[in-house]
Ligand SMILES: NC(=O)c1ccc[n+]([C@@H]2O[C@H](COP(=O)([O-])OP(=O)(O)OC[C@H]3O[C@@H](n4cnc5c(N)ncnc54)[C@H](O)[C@@H]3O)[C@@H](O)[C@H]2O)c1
């Protein structure tokens with residue numbers, strides 16, 4: 252078992268990374284719950300695939316299960332309101348505890364529910380997708396979408412515990428698994444040469460979900476996320492490096508109506524473009540640029556981006572909520588395992604990098 256501690260200004264909590272920890276959930280949950288009422292927020296598919304493992308692991312700890320509909324389109328305020336109503340009906344009070352069991356959608360919506368239910372109750376995150384295990388469940392960002400944009404309503408609400416069971420990924424569809432891998436690649440490029448090398452040399456084993464290598468990747472990525480949010484809970488420069496690939500990635504998601512690509516796939520494109528940009532801005536050696544692009548490409552392909560225009564991506568960037576004072580910030584690698592936040596880049600360089608990355612994924 253690996254225990255990784257996150258220390259933010261106002262709270263300290265553990266991320267447990269352990270294959271099979273769902274079947275051993277009682278030991279961890281008891282420690283946090285102390286007999287308080289437990290409410291498991293989940294979706295039907297997650298429960299169908301993984302619920303029995305959690306039930307076995309809770310070893311008789313009583314809980315009420317509250318399901319939300321599955322899918323990003325339900326990560327909305329009315330869903331949270333409905334969940335809160337069901338919690339109240341089931342007797343939840345200020346001492347109750349939410350266990351958010353599912354992918355990033357459940358972690359975000361369940362975490363937000365906990366953040367605002369009776370002005371805030373505790374939450375345990377139990378992520379079941381790779382993306383959620385290495386990213387969404389750690390760091391305390393919770394929230395829902397507005398029709399005008401993603402994650403526009405939310406709160407920082409750190410969990411009391413995060414339970415990461417890599418075995419939960421056994422039932423994850425292959426496309427979701429690969430989308431999560433791109434976030435692991437992101438962590439490697441910005442912060443860890445050893446993780447980069449592992450991804451590079453073990454690609455086949457990773458794609459076949461060989462337990463030892465999957466566990467090592469999750470652990471490596473969780474350590475990076477935990478370290479970065481510990482040092483910088485809100486959106487300062489350090490936390491911003493986690494946005495590598497996200498400036499153009501978000502623009503691409505918006506431009507394709509959030510339907511053609513999974514988030515991780517859009518980030519894969521964004522990383523390829525940002526890597527080209529880093530090379531053009533003379534921050535990154537051509538050899539490293541080639542290596543990063545080869546690694547991202549090697550975990551692909553992503554769906555065709557035929558018809559997407561660089562022009563449109565650039566104009567979308569201006570309306571991203573991470574834009575500060577009207578200037579787009581880019582996270583650019585300046586070596587393998589290291590990155591910096593850069594603003595005020597020549598738009599022509601950005602356009603050229605985006606065009607080349609689009610051509611490479613057409
Ligand atoms: N809070 C943060 O810091 C943060 C960071 C990154 C992403 N996010 C959010 O995370 C969300 C995306 O999360 P996601 O990619 O996990 O998507 P998701 O939660 O929609 O899950 C993807 C699909 O996988 C299914 N699924 C989940 N676990 C499964 C399992 N073990 N076996 C079989 N099927 C399973 C789900 O039912 C769903 O259909 C987005 O809303 C994004 O904004 C938040």
Ligand SMILES: [Zn+2]
Pocket residue numbers: 386434497514518
């Ligand atoms: Zn992301």
